[in-house]
Amino acid sequence: MKKFLALVVSFAxxxxxxxxCGAPASxxxxxxxxxxxxxxxxGAAITAETIKIGFVxxxxxxxxxxxxxxxxxxxxxxxxxxxxxxxxINKFNVPEGAECDTALRELVDAGCNIIFAxxxxxxxxxxxxxxxxxxxxxxxxxxxxAAIEGLPNFHNYFASIFEARYLAGIAAGLxxxxxxxxxxxxxxxxxxxxxxxxxxxxxxxVNPDVTMDIMYTNSWNDPTVESQVAKALIExxxxxxxxxxxxxxxATTAExxxxxxxxxxxxxxxxxxxASLISARIDWGIYVTEAVQALIAGEKIPVDWCxxxxxxxxxxxxxxxxxxxxxxxxxxxxxxxxxxxxxxxxFSGPLTGEGVDFDGNPVSIDLPEGDYYHEQEETSAPSWNYxxxxxxxxx
Amino acid sequence: MIDIVTALLMAAxxxxxxxxxGALGEILTEKSGNLNLGVEGMMFMGAITGLIGSYCxxxxxxxxxxxxxxxxxxxxxxxxxxxxxxxxxxxxxxLTITLRAxxxxxxxxxxxxxxxxGNFFGEYFGLAAGGYVAVSSVTKAAFSPLxxxxxxxxxxxxxxxxQYNWMVYFAIALALGMFWFFRVSRFGLNLRAVGEDPAAAxxxxxxxxxxxxxxxxxxxxxxxxxxxxxxxxxxSGVWVHGCVTGYGxxxxxxxxxxxxxxxxxxxxxxxxxxLMIMRMYVSIPGLPAQIxxxxxxxxxxxxxxxxxxxxxxxxxxxxxxxxxxxxxER
Numbered sequence: 001m002k003k004f005l006a007l008v009v010s011f012a013x014x015x016x017x018x019x020x021c022g023a024p025a026s027x028x029x030x031x032x033x034x035x036x037x038x039x040x041x042x043g044a045a046i047t048a049e050t051i052k053i054g055f056v057x058x059x060x061x062x063x064x065x066x067x068x069x070x071x072x073x074x075x076x077x078x079x080x081x082x083x084x085x086x087x088x089i090n091k092f093n094v095p096e097g098a099e100c101d102t103a104l105r106e107l108v109d110a111g112c113n114i115i116f117a118x119x120x121x122x123x124x125x126x127x128x129x130x131x132x133x134x135x136x137x138x139x140x141x142x143x144x145x146a147a148i149e150g151l152p153n154f155h156n157y158f159a160s161i162f163e164a165r166y167l168a169g170i171a172a173g174l175x176x177x178x179x180x181x182x183x184x185x186x187x188x189x190x191x192x193x194x195x196x197x198x199x200x201x202x203x204x205x206v207n208p209d210v211t212m213d214i215m216y217t218n219s220w221n222d223p224t225v226e227s228q229v230a231k232a233l234i235e236x237x238x239x240x241x242x243x244x245x246x247x248x249x250x251a252t253t254a255e256x257x258x259x260x261x262x263x264x265x266x267x268x269x270x271x272x273x274x275a276s277l278i279s280a281r282i283d284w285g286i287y288v289t290e291a292v293q294a295l296i297a298g299e300k301i302p303v304d305w306c307x308x309x310x311x312x313x314x315x316x317x318x319x320x321x322x323x324x325x326x327x328x329x330x331x332x333x334x335x336x337x338x339x340x341x342x343x344x345x346x347f348s349g350p351l352t353g354e355g356v357d358f359d360g361n362p363v364s365i366d367l368p369e370g371d372y373y374h375e376q377e378e379t380s381a382p383s384w385n386y387x388x389x390x391x392x393x394x395x
Numbered sequence: 396m397i398d399i400v401t402a403l404l405m406a407a408x409x410x411x412x413x414x415x416x417g418a419l420g421e422i423l424t425e426k427s428g429n430l431n432l433g434v435e436g437m438m439f440m441g442a443i444t445g446l447i448g449s450y451c452x453x454x455x456x457x458x459x460x461x462x463x464x465x466x467x468x469x470x471x472x473x474x475x476x477x478x479x480x481x482x483x484x485x486x487x488x489x490l491t492i493t494l495r496a497x498x499x500x501x502x503x504x505x506x507x508x509x510x511x512x513g514n515f516f517g518e519y520f521g522l523a524a525g526g527y528v529a530v531s532s533v534t535k536a537a538f539s540p541l542x543x544x545x546x547x548x549x550x551x552x553x554x555x556x557x558q559y560n561w562m563v564y565f566a567i568a569l570a571l572g573m574f575w576f577f578r579v580s581r582f583g584l585n586l587r588a589v590g591e592d593p594a595a596a597x598x599x600x601x602x603x604x605x606x607x608x609x610x611x612x613x614x615x616x617x618x619x620x621x622x623x624x625x626x627x628x629x630x631s632g633v634w635v636h637g638c639v640t641g642y643g644x645x646x647x648x649x650x651x652x653x654x655x656x657x658x659x660x661x662x663x664x665x666x667x668x669x670l671m672i673m674r675m676y677v678s679i680p681g682l683p684a685q686i687x688x689x690x691x692x693x694x695x696x697x698x699x700x701x702x703x704x705x706x707x708x709x710x711x712x713x714x715x716x717x718x719x720x721x722x723x724e725r
Contacts (some may be wrong), residue, residue, distance in 0.1 A: 079504040232675035235402040252631040
């Protein structure tokens with residue numbers, strides 16, 4: 001019996017070792033170089049030769065969506081600044097929990113000078129770790145707390161994706177035949193609500209009778225649920241599906257069921273050539289490059305960074321001309337020019353909407369004619385939190 | 396109304412099929428007296444290898460200038476995922492049957508190992524393929540819903556019965572076959588004897604080790620096929636990190652809910668699948684989504700309580716399940 005126990009224990013230990021090596025939360029694509037050079041000359045200036053950059057991602061580039069798109073930005077930055085592979089450390093598949101804290105600390109230990117955390121739920125952990133390591137710069141995408149906290153090394157960044165979504169909505173509004181759009185949404189947060197409202201308003205600008213059903217997946221990246229939700233929306237009569245979720249599952253589901261789709265984060269035409277019309281994308285490379293450059297040059301990184309269509313920080317992937325409705329390109333180009341010139345504002349009156357704030361209290365908005373909502377102008381995080389008439393949240 | 400019910404049932408069958416396959420594998424394993432908790436691990440192993448199998452087959456043929464065939468690609472995925480699941484189960488069988496290691500501990504280790512195995516190779520091949528591993532449209536078409544002339548066109552019934560992908564029919568045929576196997580066939584009856592009372596079976600001249608090895612390894616292979624359903628059908632042939640997570644444990648719960656009967660397994664799998672997607676079709680105002688997610692587990696606990704209160708011998712776990720057989724201790 002003793003022998004048997006010893007055997008069990010030794011196998012358990014062996015398995016634990018395997019787990020330790022392969023634990024998804026700590027997989028690194030680039031092995032950190034043996035001795036972090038930053039330690040020896042901690043006070044010395046950071047140069048392009050010595051800088052180390054860390055990234056914490058909620059999934060990995062195989063999602064072909066959000067993380068893929070952000071990683072494209074990383075690669076653009078690496079190329080622009082001529083950095084070596086071992087200067088960039090990626091932490092993929094980090095859940096929005098205590099694992100994020102561990103991942104951030106591991107990056108600090110590996111000698112990173114600047115760390116980018118790319119998912120909304122990382123913010124609380126970033127805030128905590130940033131306070132402990134004032135010498136390391138922390139940049140968090142899609143968050144809102146940097147301005148509130150006032151830490152010198154904690155920054156938020158995002159792009160005015162609502163502008164690109166408005167334009168993508170035009171393609172959907174012109175294409176729909178049932179007059180009903182479907183939206184696979186991640187969470188009932190302002191970031192998501194602002195996105196789908198913009199998308200809906202874009203569709204409505206060319207198709208005044210259009211309505212939209214919204215269903216939440218309660219996850220940023222869960223392809224199984226995303227495809228199930230897309231299927232449920234199609235069963236409700238929606239014939240153009242759009243999404244604020246990370247994977248291509250809504251696109252492939254739309255294609256399988258003979259309806260159309262408008263993507264997010266990535267050109268989804270290769271995934272679903274018969275369904276994907278166009279996608280709204282963010283070019284993360286602009287910010288990531290600017291922030292790293294600023295650190296090397298010894299300049300300050302802005303507390304809140306947000307750029308839009310005019311600067312190319314958000315853009316549309318190529319239109320699928322084979323299936324898009326006639327006149328789509330012209331309508332999008334027209335609206336795009338007006339947004340860039342400032343003539344057209346996405347959330348402009350007359351517009352009413354109702355929603356709930358962070359504490360669950362009902363809030364409402366009533367924009368008069370001629371006025372518009374200043375989305376993402378003061379903070380980088382979206383704040384439009386109202387459901388407009390014509391949008392139905394299915395729950 | 397009827398449209399919503401049809402849509403709900405269809406979605407329930409699609410969501411329930413991987414659970415049914417995982418549960419069938421586990422029923423076969425447990426009937427032999429092995430409690431293999433590594434279902435999730437074996438499903439992960441089947442999920443990644445099935446996808447990689449199809450992918451490599453396509454790549455090899457495309458490189459040679461031949462157009463890949465969807466049916467062969469699907470068969471490659473089926474075979475490879477079965478072998479991978481069987482390999483995982485073989486590790487378990489060797490440890491528990493030959494070395495007589497603790498079954499629960501070994502099963503848990505297999506879960507952890509399989510999860511790492513799947514995610515590691517998923518990421519590895521993704522990076523090697525330059526972004527992500529995905530099969531081509533030929534293989535995707537082989538796993539998309541069938542269209543049978545005439546039958547699929549019957550209103551409602553055609554949609555409900557004849558418009559699934561082939562793996563749904565495969566799973567149901569397997570459940571029916573397994574029901575026959577346990578009820579009628581000589582091997583099946585011997586296997587049940589081994590699971591209930593290995594000492595008595597041994598005395599009757601049945602080779603306990605051989606039966607346990609075969610049932611566990613084949614059961615593991617079926618779990619692997621269930622995992623392949625996740626990567627090929629649910630995520631449409633794209634590897635997604637952690638795509639099986641949670642499903643293996645639901646399959647283990649389903650075995651208990653189905654009270655170790657493959658036939659009841661079909662019904663229970665549809666119920667479990669239905670509970671998972673119900674919130675998207677039937678909305679109860681004010682009920683948070685998290686409550687819906689809990690329902691399958693609450694249902695399993697209720698079934699466990701009811702079956703143990705009733706103490707029905709027919710619906711109970713095989714008596715020898717979870718215990719290793721020491722011939723010397725008879």
